[in-house]
Each structure stands twice: as structure tokens, then as C-alpha cells.
Amino acid sequence: MAGHSTSPTSSVPDRVSVETHIERLRKVLEPALRTRQTEHLPLDPQSGNGDQAVTAGRISASEVIAPVPLPGFDNSQMDGFALRCEDVVDLGHSFSLPLAGTVPAGTAAPNLPAGHCVAIMTGAPIPSGADVVVPVEKTARGFDVLDAMERGGEVPVHFTGIGAEDLLPGRFIRRAGSDVAVGEVVLQSQEELTAAKMGLLAACGIAQVDVLERVRTLVMATGRELRRPGEPLGSGGLYDANAPLIRAVCQGFGHTVRTAMIASDVSADFQAALEGLLVEHHPHLIITAGGISAGAYEVVRQALAERGVQFGSVTQQPGGPQGWGKLEHPGGSAAVVALPGNPVSCAVSLETLLRPALVSLDPGCPAQRRIWVDVGEDLSSPLGVRQFRRVELRAHDDAVPTAVPIGGASSHLLGHLARAQALLELREEDTEVPQGTRREAILL
Ligand SMILES: Nc1nc2c(c(=O)[nH]1)N[C@H]1C(S)=C(S)[C@@H](COP(=O)(O)OP(=O)(O)OC[C@H]3O[C@@H](n4cnc5c(N)ncnc54)[C@H](O)[C@@H]3O)O[C@H]1N2
Numbered sequence: 361m362a363g364h365s366t367s368p369t370s371s372v373p374d375r376v377s378v379e380t381h382i383e384r385l386r387k388v389l390e391p392a393l394r395t396r397q398t399e400h401l402p403l404d405p406q407s408g409n410g411d412q413a414v415t416a417g418r419i420s421a422s423e424v425i426a427p428v429p430l431p432g433f434d435n436s437q438m439d440g441f442a443l444r445c446e447d448v449v450d451l452g453h454s455f456s457l458p459l460a461g462t463v464p465a466g467t468a469a470p471n472l473p474a475g476h477c478v479a480i481m482t483g484a485p486i487p488s489g490a491d492v493v494v495p496v497e498k499t500a501r502g503f504d505v506l507d508a509m510e511r512g513g514e515v516p517v518h519f520t521g522i523g524a525e526d527l528l529p530g531r532f533i534r535r536a537g538s539d540v541a542v543g544e545v546v547l548q549s550q551e552e553l554t555a556a557k558m559g560l561l562a563a564c565g566i567a568q569v570d571v572l573e574r575v576r577t578l579v580m581a582t583g584r585e586l587r588r589p590g591e592p593l594g595s596g597g598l599y600d601a602n603a604p605l606i607r608a609v610c611q612g613f614g615h616t617v618r619t620a621m622i623a624s625d626v627s628a629d630f631q632a633a634l635e636g637l638l639v640e641h642h643p644h645l646i647i648t649a650g651g652i653s654a655g656a657y658e659v660v661r662q663a664l665a666e667r668g669v670q671f672g673s674v675t676q677q678p679g680g681p682q683g684w685g686k687l688e689h690p691g692g693s694a695a696v697v698a699l700p701g702n703p704v705s706c707a708v709s710l711e712t713l714l715r716p717a718l719v720s721l722d723p724g725c726p727a728q729r730r731i732w733v734d735v736g737e738d739l740s741s742p743l744g745v746r747q748f749r750r751v752e753l754r755a756h757d758d759a760v761p762t763a764v765p766i767g768g769a770s771s772h773l774l775g776h777l778a779r780a781q782a783l784l785e786l787r788e789e790d791t792e793v794p795q796g797t798r799r800e801a802i803l804l
Pocket residue numbers: 581582583585586598599600601602603649650651652653654655658678679680681699700701702703705771
């Protein structure tokens with residue numbers, strides 16, 4: 361019958377460790393991710409065509425050098441009065457200086473006549489000749505003197521409570537280039553754009569940056585039992601949970617995702633759908649779900665084994681059966697990650713296998729978050745398998761949280777996964793795990 365399994369032409373009989381499989385994924389992902397192109401995008405959406413602007417989390421494709429210093433000029437850190445230390449250093453705690461003018465922010469720096477002071481606002485350029493700013497709080501009348509100055513005549517500013525520390529040259533002056541010097545690298549190649557980096561680039565007057573294009577991921581959920589929302593389930597049908605689940609995870613990895621549902625177990629149907637999607641989406645990564653284990657109608661395995669994709673097993677549960685490889689297509693070369701069909705197996709595999717492999721290759725992919733927990737009840741686990749159990753976390757003040765299992769280990773229990781806060785990791789050597797045992801957990 362069509363789609364009935366023959367022995368896969370490319371299979372690996374052994375069961376390998378989680379770490380070995382992560383390394384296998386790295387090997388297929390690395391060349392595919394290396395083919396990513398550069399996009400030249402504006403920092404400000406208003407200056408380009410709206411949503412085409414760069415966003416935080418993107419990865420730079422080239423170094424950016426500061427074309428200007430930051431601060432751009434010597435300026436005041438305080439609202440106050442700029443003066444010359446040597447004019448007043450011998451005058452004691454209180455003294456007066458005639459006011460020579462005022463400098464708001466955004467104006468040119470005036471000259472400071474000897475023996476005078478100039479009112480200055482935060483961020484305004486330091487008058488040439490001045491070497492200190494005394495905050496307005498240390499004067500008798502504050503900025504009321506500016507009104508008096510406008511009315512004409514010489515206006516004295518009375519400084520009070522002045523100590524030696526107030527008259528150290530450079531006090532409250534932000535020097536040009538003290539934050540960033542001209543020629544300094546403000547963004548490295550392959551660095552993640554954070555909000556602060558974007559602010560820094562903008563402060564340097566940079567309008568556009570080169571970023572790596574996002575990883576384009578094609579997700580294909582397979583199985584003749586699959587239905588879309590609204591379709592009648594019929595006998596043996598079920599709604600596709602995997603495509604939306606995998607899409608959401610991959611979007612969290614920073615990918616641009618196209619999903620497809622292939623409700624067939626016929627290899628030719630899968631192949632035809634794949635060809636169309638390759639041309640349309642030019643993926644760097646293809647993730648399939650279902651059709652890879654020991655059944656008689658393993659559509660993904662049949663279709664991809666003959667194209668060199670390998671299938672094997674990893675000593676973890678859920679997520680034991682796995683496929684990995686490369687696929688050449690008109691737009692380039694894609695890595696293939698074939699996941700088992702059970703939704704929890706997909707979710708766990710993405711977290712324990714694909715994320716660690718991607719993190720080592722793509723600075724935009726957030727790392728796994730691990731914590732220590734105390735196991736909340738007696739558990740058992742098969743020897744030689746790293747078992748991931750869905751758990752709720754109970755916090756205790758200043759103590760390690762308790763991981764309380766939600767349901768059993770089976771990989772169809774999606775409702776339980778959706779309630780879980782973490783995946784408790786039971787080790788390969790664990791068989792009986794008494795309550796209170798300390799183990800690691802991966803936060804979801
Ligand atoms: N004889 C053996 N049987 C199985 C083995 C084995 O080693 N020997 N491994 C089991 C394990 S572990 C897993 S995991 C599954 C993986 O099987 P497949 O990758 O071939 O997945 P399917 O058979 O297509 O589906 C498994 C299960 O998941 C449901 N499913 C599939 N796709 C979706 C979807 N998009 N949304 C919701 N649910 C989906 C499907 O209906 C099946 O119930 O194999 C075991 N069997």
C-alpha cells in the first residue's frame with residue numbers, strides 16, 4: 361500500500377546521549393545558518409518603510425565605529441554656574457562673582473571673562489575658560505539673578521557653603537569623548553542588538569545597521585490523522601497541536617516561521633508539499649513533526665531517508681526518536697530536524713536538543729534557563745535514559761524550590777505540559793528517586 365514502510369535507506373541503529381545528538385544537530389545547523397544574508401535596516405521605523413526597521417534581539421552583521429565622540433563636547437552635569445577655580449580659590453566659603461551671561465542647552469559655548477561666572481544648564485557647553493560648575497543650590501538667589509541680568513546692569517551671584525571639593529577643576533563637567541571616543545567600536549559583528557545598543561547607535565547618529573537575516577524555519581506537521589480547527593474530526597482525527605507549538609518555540613528562538621500541515625501518510629504527498637514550500641520559503645531550517653518511529657506509515661522517515669536524512673534514537677524521554685540531516689534546495693541548503701509526533705516529545709526535544717545546538721551557533725537564540733530543585737515526591741525513571749518530567753515549582757524563602765510532578769511521563773500529556781513551569785531532569789543513572797533528591801530543572 362502507498363506509504364507503507366520499507367527499511368529506511370539511511371538509519372543509525374545506536375542510541376546516543378543527549379550531548380552527542382546536540383553535537384550532531386550543531387554539525388547540520390552550522391553550514392545552514394552560515395548561509396544567512398545581511399540586511400541593511402534603519403534603526404528608526406519612521407525613516408524606512410515602517411515595520412522593516414531593526415528590532416532589539418537582531419544580530420549585527422558588521423562592526424560599527426563611533427563617528428562622533430560621546431559626549432560630543434564638554435558640557436555641564438548640573439544646572440548652576442560655570443567659573444574658573446583660580447578666580448575664587450582663596451575667597452573662602454562665601455563669595456560673589458559678577459554674572460557674565462547664561463548658556464542654555466543647545467547653544468554655542470561663550471567665553472568666560474576673567475573673574476566672572478556664567479549661568480549654565482545641564483547639558484549646555486562649558487564656556488571656554490571655565491573649569492568647574494557650581495550647582496545652583498549653592499547660591500543665595502538661584503536663577504532669580506537671570507531676571508535681574510535681563511533688567512540690565514552688573515548682577516552679582518552670591519555663592520555660599522563652598523568647600524574645597526566644590527572647587528576641584530573638572531567638577532560637574534562631562535568631558536567630550538569620556539563615554540565613547542571617536543573610532544571606538546560601538547557594535548561588534550555577531551553581537552545582539554539590545555535596547556541600550558540601539559540607543560547608543562542612535563546617539564552616535566547612526567541611521568542604519570547591517571544585521572543577519574533571521575533564521576527562516578519551515579515547520580511541517582505530518583500525519584493523516586491531522587485536522588485544522590473547524591474541520592470535522594471524523595473517526596481517528598485530531599487537531600494539529602504541533603505546528604502552532606513548534607512555531608511559538610521557534611519564534612522565541614528569533615526565527616521567521618512558516619508552518620504547514622500535511623494530513624497524509626503518503627510519501628509522495630509529503631515530497632510534493634515540501635518541494636513547494638522550499639521554493640516559497642527558502643528555509644535555513646526544516647522541522648518536521650511525526651512519522652519517524654517504528655510504525656508502518658512513517659511518512660517523514662520514508663521521504664527523507666532517501667535524501668540522506670538520518671534517523672536514530674536519543675537516550676532521553678520524551679523525545680527518544682530523532683532525525684537530522686541536510687537538504688539541498690533551489691534557495692540553498694537547509695538543516696533538517698525531524699521530531700517525534702507526540703506534542704510533548706516535540707516540546708521537550710526543542711528545549712533539550714535544538715535550543716542548546718542553536719545557542720552555540722546563533723547569538724540571537726536565548727539560552728536554556730536551569731535551576732536546582734528538590735524533587736517533590738518519590739519518582740522512578742528507566743535506567744540509561746534522561747527523563748524529563750513536567751513539574752510545578754513551589755517556592756520557599758531563600759531555599760531551593762520544590763518540583764512537584766504534574767501527571768506521568770507519557771508524551772501525549774499536553775495539558776500537563778501546559779500547566780508545568782519546568783522540566784525536571786532525572787539522570788541516566790536514576791532509577792528510584794526519593795522525595796527531596798536535588799536535581800536540575802529547565803524553566804519553561
Ligand atoms: N514500536 C515502537 N513504537 C513507538 C516507538 C518505538 O520505539 N517503537 N517510539 C514511540 C515514541 S517514544 C514516540 S515519541 C512516537 C514517535 O512517533 P512518530 O514520530 O512516528 O509520530 P507519529 O506516530 O506520527 O505520532 C505520534 C503520536 O503523536 C500524535 N501526533 C502526531 N502529530 C501530531 C500533531 N501535529 N498534533 C497532535 N498530535 C500529533 C499522533 O497522533 C500519535 O498519537 O512513537 C512511539 N511508538
